[in-house]
Amino acid sequence: MEKAKAPLLEMRNIKKDFFGNQVLNDINLTLQEGDVLGLCGENGAGKSTLMKILFGMDVIRETGGYSGDILLNGEKVNFSTPFEALEAGIGMVHQEFSLIPGFTATENIVLNREPMKKNVLSEIFSDRMNTLDRKEMSGIAENSIERMGFKIDQNMTISNMPVGHKQFTEIARELSKKQLRLLILDEPTAVLTEKEAEALLDSIRAMSAKGIAVVFITHRLHEILSVCNKVVVMRDGLVVSDVPAKDTTVEEITRWMVGRSVNAGSVNTDARDKKDAKTIMSIRKLWVDMPGEIVRNVNLDIKEGEILGIGGLAGQGKLGIPNGIMGLCDAGGTVEFDGEKIPLNSPRSCLDKNIAFVSEDRRGVGLLLGESLEWNVAFPAMQVQNKFLKSYLGGLIKWRDEKAIHEITQKYIDEFQIKCTSSRQDAKELSGGNQQKVCLAKAFALEPKFLFVSEPTRGIDVGAKSLVLEALKKFNRESGVTVVIISSELEELRQTCDRIAIVSGGKIAGILPATASSEDFGMLMISQVK
Amino acid sequence: MNEQAKKTQSFGETLHGFVQSFGLPRLIIAGFLLLLFVMAPVVGADFFTQLTNTVNRFSWNAVMVLAMVPMIHSGCGLNFGLPLGIISGLLGATIAIELGITGGLTFFAAILIATPFALVFGTFYGWLLNKIKGGEMMIATYVGFSSVSFMCMMWLLLPYHSPNMVWGLAGKGLRTTISLEGYYDKVLANFLQINIGNLSIPVGTLLFFAILAFLMWAFLHTKTGTAMTAVGSNPEFAKAAGVNVDKMRLLSVIMSTWLAAVGILVYEQGFGFVQLYMAPFNMALPAVSAILIGGATVNKASIPNVIIGTFLFQGIVTMTPTVMNSMIHMDMSEVIRVIASNGMILYALTRKTEATK
Numbered sequence: 001m002e003k004a005k006a007p008l009l010e011m012r013n014i015k016k017d018f019f020g021n022q023v024l025n026d027i028n029l030t031l032q033e034g035d036v037l038g039l040c041g042e043n044g045a046g047k048s049t050l051m052k053i054l055f056g057m058d059v060i061r062e063t064g065g066y067s068g069d070i071l072l073n074g075e076k077v078n079f080s081t082p083f084e085a086l087e088a089g090i091g092m093v094h095q096e097f098s099l100i101p102g103f104t105a106t107e108n109i110v111l112n113r114e115p116m117k118k119n120v121l122s123e124i125f126s127d128r129m130n131t132l133d134r135k136e137m138s139g140i141a142e143n144s145i146e147r148m149g150f151k152i153d154q155n156m157t158i159s160n161m162p163v164g165h166k167q168f169t170e171i172a173r174e175l176s177k178k179q180l181r182l183l184i185l186d187e188p189t190a191v192l193t194e195k196e197a198e199a200l201l202d203s204i205r206a207m208s209a210k211g212i213a214v215v216f217i218t219h220r221l222h223e224i225l226s227v228c229n230k231v232v233v234m235r236d237g238l239v240v241s242d243v244p245a246k247d248t249t250v251e252e253i254t255r256w257m258v259g260r261s262v263n264a265g266s267v268n269t270d271a272r273d274k275k276d277a278k279t280i281m282s283i284r285k286l287w288v289d290m291p292g293e294i295v296r297n298v299n300l301d302i303k304e305g306e307i308l309g310i311g312g313l314a315g316q317g318k319l320g321i322p323n324g325i326m327g328l329c330d331a332g333g334t335v336e337f338d339g340e341k342i343p344l345n346s347p348r349s350c351l352d353k354n355i356a357f358v359s360e361d362r363r364g365v366g367l368l369l370g371e372s373l374e375w376n377v378a379f380p381a382m383q384v385q386n387k388f389l390k391s392y393l394g395g396l397i398k399w400r401d402e403k404a405i406h407e408i409t410q411k412y413i414d415e416f417q418i419k420c421t422s423s424r425q426d427a428k429e430l431s432g433g434n435q436q437k438v439c440l441a442k443a444f445a446l447e448p449k450f451l452f453v454s455e456p457t458r459g460i461d462v463g464a465k466s467l468v469l470e471a472l473k474k475f476n477r478e479s480g481v482t483v484v485i486i487s488s489e490l491e492e493l494r495q496t497c498d499r500i501a502i503v504s505g506g507k508i509a510g511i512l513p514a515t516a517s518s519e520d521f522g523m524l525m526i527s528q529v530k
Numbered sequence: 531m532n533e534q535a536k537k538t539q540s541f542g543e544t545l546h547g548f549v550q551s552f553g554l555p556r557l558i559i560a561g562f563l564l565l566l567f568v569m570a571p572v573v574g575a576d577f578f579t580q581l582t583n584t585v586n587r588f589s590w591n592a593v594m595v596l597a598m599v600p601m602i603h604s605g606c607g608l609n610f611g612l613p614l615g616i617i618s619g620l621l622g623a624t625i626a627i628e629l630g631i632t633g634g635l636t637f638f639a640a641i642l643i644a645t646p647f648a649l650v651f652g653t654f655y656g657w658l659l660n661k662i663k664g665g666e667m668m669i670a671t672y673v674g675f676s677s678v679s680f681m682c683m684m685w686l687l688l689p690y691h692s693p694n695m696v697w698g699l700a701g702k703g704l705r706t707t708i709s710l711e712g713y714y715d716k717v718l719a720n721f722l723q724i725n726i727g728n729l730s731i732p733v734g735t736l737l738f739f740a741i742l743a744f745l746m747w748a749f750l751h752t753k754t755g756t757a758m759t760a761v762g763s764n765p766e767f768a769k770a771a772g773v774n775v776d777k778m779r780l781l782s783v784i785m786s787t788w789l790a791a792v793g794i795l796v797y798e799q800g801f802g803f804v805q806l807y808m809a810p811f812n813m814a815l816p817a818v819s820a821i822l823i824g825g826a827t828v829n830k831a832s833i834p835n836v837i838i839g840t841f842l843f844q845g846i847v848t849m850t851p852t853v854m855n856s857m858i859h860m861d862m863s864e865v866i867r868v869i870a871s872n873g874m875i876l877y878a879l880t881r882k883t884e885a886t887k
Contacts, residue, residue, distance in 0.1 A: 328766075348772035
């Protein structure tokens, strides 16, 4: 009997192209009630696009629509707006948050579906004069937070929440919809701590038990294996495999994703001991006022030519260190570089000393989204070092050298295998991994002596990840550049760095060689958590 | 057959691409303007006279539209505070006349005298806009309004004495309209003017605009110009790349204010009169709508946007009343002018929403 029933969701021969760039090719998917489907693939493989089609997002229609059929319970549907998708019982939690920062969790959860109270005015005029039923609202919110199984403060405004809680608010919002039958989670765990991620997986299991189907997109493959009953791997717009989760392994999925085998989890084999090298940067009593990543008192010596990793749990202040030194957040203390003191709160003076920074906030700080790749790559070097300029009238006129800009961009496009239609494509049209590569190219074009790289692999896929890390290593080895990598992923740091400093409670809790055991690092991470 | 299908598809795509890049609204407006030009001879208005009018009005207004460009590039939005720059220009013009300079030379003297005013006003205005990032356009509007009102008093109080400018009976206070005959009336327009039958082209004015437009284009290709564009595109990125964001914004506002000052002088030399008091009030909106119609958005603008926009806007404003009047034999020119130009602004403001990042 069960078999005869039409599947909850069926996608047949889905095709889609952006500006002539084929991103999806003949995608077929089926999903039964209560299924948890793990969807994985490299950045730019087409996962997000596929989900956007399913959810009827505007971008799809604006860029020429798609071909193929989507069947919901055996009926063909074609959502032209997300509202229709919502109506049909599809919920989506986006990679980027769609919450109102000034509203509380409760208000966000029931937004636009608030229970109303009648009053005199609404009797006379219309329902538009109804007032909100606050009590009922908080009841709904409480209920859905409970169903989710992770406690968040429903009266806290979104702008005050840590990222993880924002993510849970989004999930709670979807759960509060009664008609919900299919929930799409687009990389929900990317911003979560381990404990939060575990809670999320639990709530996915609970949803599945209630018959809600879940599409779970993530780069953390072990999560897929632990929660999904089905794995679909995409590569370059194709489904390369569609198997039950119990029949596969992380290694196998990784191999499918990149089309080659990746040696994951190994420790940096050529970690060096630079004890005798001179100290190139010495940080004393550094404090940084970065929201959510406050640095209280950091003392750190960085040796010339090494790769130093800075790790630690989210919110402990590791991101504040580079942002403070580079002048993007208010900071105090002393930082000496090459024997000279660097004035803080002045991005320019760091850049003038040949210190470069790749920000963790790619879209906010890292890129000119509306400009070409050429501009993105060449701009800082042009402004700081007068590169890619032709001088006329004795330097009075500094003219942009388009040819040189094109050449340098092309060089990095080839070197980092950036997927784009041309070096003149707008940065916003690239996928996350490729955008990250552009950010790196931007920093490399500065030919720095010292490079801060903040969360270089956040939200990017395995293939791009190893490429980025290798590029950093190569840059360090070949040009002798001192590199400081700040990352939440300890394994990555251990693969790449010589030494790893762990930040906890806004201070350096300790520095260990990359070869130290995970347990030692773990102890340091939680040593001073407040 | 497949090839055939591909061909049609690619033709359709090209057409689509063209419409996309040129913008459907602009195509419609251009089409409407073309229709007006075709209609003109039919309803009895001389085609070449109409064309002359349009080109003339284009040449008067183009510099003021160009003044929009730097502030759009630096992310300060549309310069609704254009009247501030215009006032600098008016001060330049009136002081030049007051000093007794006559003939074409007054024009250049006026630019020279207007420059320090534009620099000072622009600096103040830019400083103000740096204090209220995010609400530039609203504040700009009020800067424009209040400066116009303030100058309404000053035009009366400032110690002007030239009999060509002050009220005849009182002997003090400037008149609302001052004729430029004997000063710089048509000084640019008459330079190298081409006259063929009813068609006359003010080559000098167009050249003057071309030079300024070229300088602006060149500026945007320099290091500083690139930094300005980046500041408008993403101020955080620019800051992280060591650019002084506030300085770039200030520079753009000063440039815009100076261009507005020059723009009004160019306008006056074509129009033949200096208009004081409330006149600058009505200058900002047409310039804003012109550049938006030209395809600019709140944070992107180019020289072609300026040229196309000014031509379309001025074309419609000039042609609609003439053609309509001839058709319905009634003088409705003022009514139609107001409807047409305000309709434009309304349309232009709806375009603004498309400019989100």
